[in-house]
Amino acid sequence: MSQDFRLDKIGMVNRNKKISFTFNGKKYFGYEGDTIASALIANGVHLVGRSFKYHRPRGFFGVGVDEPYAILQLERNNERDPNIRATEQEIFEGLEVKSVNCWPSVNFDIGAINNFLKMFFPAGFYYKTFMWPPSFWYKIYEPFIRMAAGFGEASTKHDKERYEHKYEYCDLLITGSGPSGLASAYAAAKNGARVILAEDKPRYGGSLLTSDVNIGNQTGTEWSEKIITELKSMSNVIVKNRSQVFGYYDHNMLVMSERISDHLPKTQKYLPKQRLWYIRAKEVLISSGSIERPLVFGNNDTPGVMLSSAAKEYMKVYGVLVGKKPLIFTNNDSGYETAIEFKKNGVNPLILDTRKEPSSDIISEAKNLGIEIKFSHVVVAAKGYKKVKSADIAKISDNKKELSNIENIECDCICVSGFWTPSIHLASQSGNKSEFNEKIDAFIPKKSKQNENTIGSANGKFTLEETINEAFDKGYEVSNKITENNNKVSIPTVVEKKSSEHDKFWCVPLPKGKSYKRFLDFQNDVAVTDIELALREGFRSIEHVKRYTTLGMATDQGKTSNLNGLQLVSDIENKVVPQVGHTTFRPPYTPVTIGAIVGREVGKHSKPTRKSPMHEWHKKNNAVFVDAGVWLRPRYYKQGNETLFEASKREAKNVRKNVGVCDVTTLGKIDVKGPDAAEFLNRVYTNAWLKLPVGKARYGVMLREDGIVMDDGTTTRISENHYHMTTTTAQAANVLSHLEYYLQLVWPELNVNVVSTTEQWAGAAIAGPNSRALLMKLFPNTDVSNEGLPFMGYKEADLFSIPAKIYRISFSGELAYEVNVESDYGNFMWEKIIEVGKEFQIQPYGTEALSTLRIEMGHVAGSELDGRTIPHDASLEGLVSKKKDFIGKRSLSRSAFTKPDREKIVGVVPLDKTTSIPEGSYIVKDPKAKLPNPKLGHVSASCWSVEYDNPFSLAIIKDGKNMIGQKLFAMSPLQNKTIPVEIVSSHYVDPEGKRVRA
Amino acid sequence: MLYIFCPHCGSRSQNEFAYGGDATVKRPDLNNEISDQEWNNFVYLRKSPRGKHLELWHHISGCRQWIKVERDTSTHEIFKTYKADELIE
């Protein structure tokens, strides 16, 4: 294989392991440790994408998270991942990537016509164009914008990868393993602090990997390797690479995304693809470094124009040349390091330095190496369309306004350095108000807001000596606050050649008669002229300029563009940058996958699934399950080809005719205990509780303070000071919180304890005319006759030597009992009931039949107690005590709740006795009335009455009491149905309640 | 995510707690004559201060105790937390 741009003797990739991958369908080779970017550059590929707006050719601009250009789409194991930065993604065998935002191909892109129409795409183009007429929006504008928008395509398939969440606590979190991160981690770890050191790249060391420095008589790389090795061996330290701390949240919680398997062909067994860390740190040291700033000149987005630090890293880390005829364009010493590295690898660079007469050790070294340097020189414009072919350069006057001696120079890359911008994002997210530092022309953090400190170049320290000293000191200082070990390590000596002075120059003026596009934001194609236009049109606030021009709004969040944008605004407005201010930094610092954010909480894992102890039996007996809150409950038990309708009818009929059994384990159960338990219940429920005898159950309704029904259920007095409360399945958790609220905060003087016992009891409701006969066989030693166990009675009994509790309560309107045993015996109980019940024609019934039975009896449930109804509306006013006070009572006398035509529950039967009424239908007087048709109320629940063999519904309608007997209409605009109905009593079956007392 | 000090359990993440509103609201005594206006104030009217606020949190996935938390509503700073029976006038 030939890699024309690969160097032999330099780089950290593994030359012993060749890796093949495809880019836009073509196969390439690289080495283990390459990124897509380094491998493509090694193969001489510089055209990888098209820009967002003008579809201009795009190459590589950086070498890491700041990359604005090389956004690709990745295919891995038939899964698609858009928005991959080629500068971060490591290659693996079989990797497939392709360009985005271009059609039909990156080489020939139709959308590039926008580039020639760019006079029609100025700032705010979308806001100005896609406005009128409104009718154009849906069919013309939106499809157009959708077609034009976005990088890559998200997969529509289910993501089969596993993502995990992890919670971690530490004394000190350090974000970035450059010189300041390593030094502070080392100092803190040696002082006994529990440290997490996070590095977003695969290799530790940050700038030490590429700079020519000496720490403690070792090269930067050697020193960082030594420190990392020692940190990894310490039990109080967690070191993580490929891990980006992207968000700083309240109370010192930071979130980190760890890419565990993204660089591998396949996610390893027992490992997730990515892991999201929630880290609660006592202290945070932000050592996130800085990002090189571009210089602005004509066509500065041409492929081949890139950051000088990136060019250096491609050489030193990957052994890759970004060009063989490099032009270095710099306003500070950083460009010289790159030039020297080129020279050392046999390539002759030309340096253009905007400064007039700079001097430092590194400039002398460059001169001594014979590198050609032109001072007071700039690049005016890059030439070449898909790759830099040459550059127009010029001498610039001392006042930086006039260009002279313009000449064309052949080159194949332009490495730019406009000094450095500290990455203050995390500090800013923490709430730290940054300040502008004139010396470095950039913002640095000011006063700590939470427990965070920023160190190194992120804090504007650009000499290694300052950085190392500050980091060792801070690492010791913050760790000592926590450990008080007073264990200080000695600080190594540092040798560095470059100075940290820079020229305040950042934007090359246009030569007379030229109108080159000079770009600020490379991903969103925001040029100098766009900002100028926005300001001419009256936008002043930097936040508005940002949104109008989209400067810094792309996936790279303006890491390379923000400061130059601010410079431009302040230049035009004749302000200084701090007056302009900067836009807000918000998490995430780099894009985070939705998968990582969601973690394991996908599908059935998004909440716990609760199953009753009888679940396996239901499954074996063809139960079709339904989600009831977090519970899975049998909806019906399918026999043969039965439909839901047929099965539920059969099951409900069997309850009315013989006997049925229903799993009611899911009902909320709360133990209420204590000498004041009766008094407490008396205040919680609307009805009277003080005189309930031991061994008796009572139905109760509880309200919220605003008078709305909160829940209902039966509560049984087990012994003198012990009550067993049941709640609906859905409200169980809320009711417990409600009770705790009153006991702990409102009436702490009541001596009562409450605890949830839902999980402790398995419950079976046995209902139907044969239920007593069945009970007599199940409990031969217990008197379950009407006298021995009357309606609303309670008895403890033994079920084949298992302790059981029998409650004679009914939700179906039939003679019914509820049997509870400890959960572990649930299945035993169930099987015994089925076995013994055979001779009584027992059948299990599900929630659908359960609903049918309760609806035709007129029993209210969740669909009636929907957070809008008071007791009167649900015909529960008989349970509201006039004599005593209780929670919510005072609200019931509010005028809205006492109006004579207040809504009330009624029954609804279709006149044709065959058409089922959709739930949610409106009840109206005149179906042809002018819209909006005044509604009397709505249908809350519908069923097929097995008693009368016709449809029956419950509805809550205005003045319901006086509507009985009226002929009205049920309308469902949703299903386009209008059904003539008659209003009847909600107690459709056995209105006198004879059966339950039988 | 807030980090709340439960006086019974220690510092725990916010996702163990449920918010319970203004902790200074006092329920009118039972069996007391009370005007519509007063009752209305109790049931519905809440201040929404910017700054220090004494509020209720329920340690729902922990000890299940209701606690009082003094928190700055704009900065989320938590000054102090109290047990349910503390700070009662």
Ligand SMILES: [Zn+2]
């Ligand atoms: Zn607690």
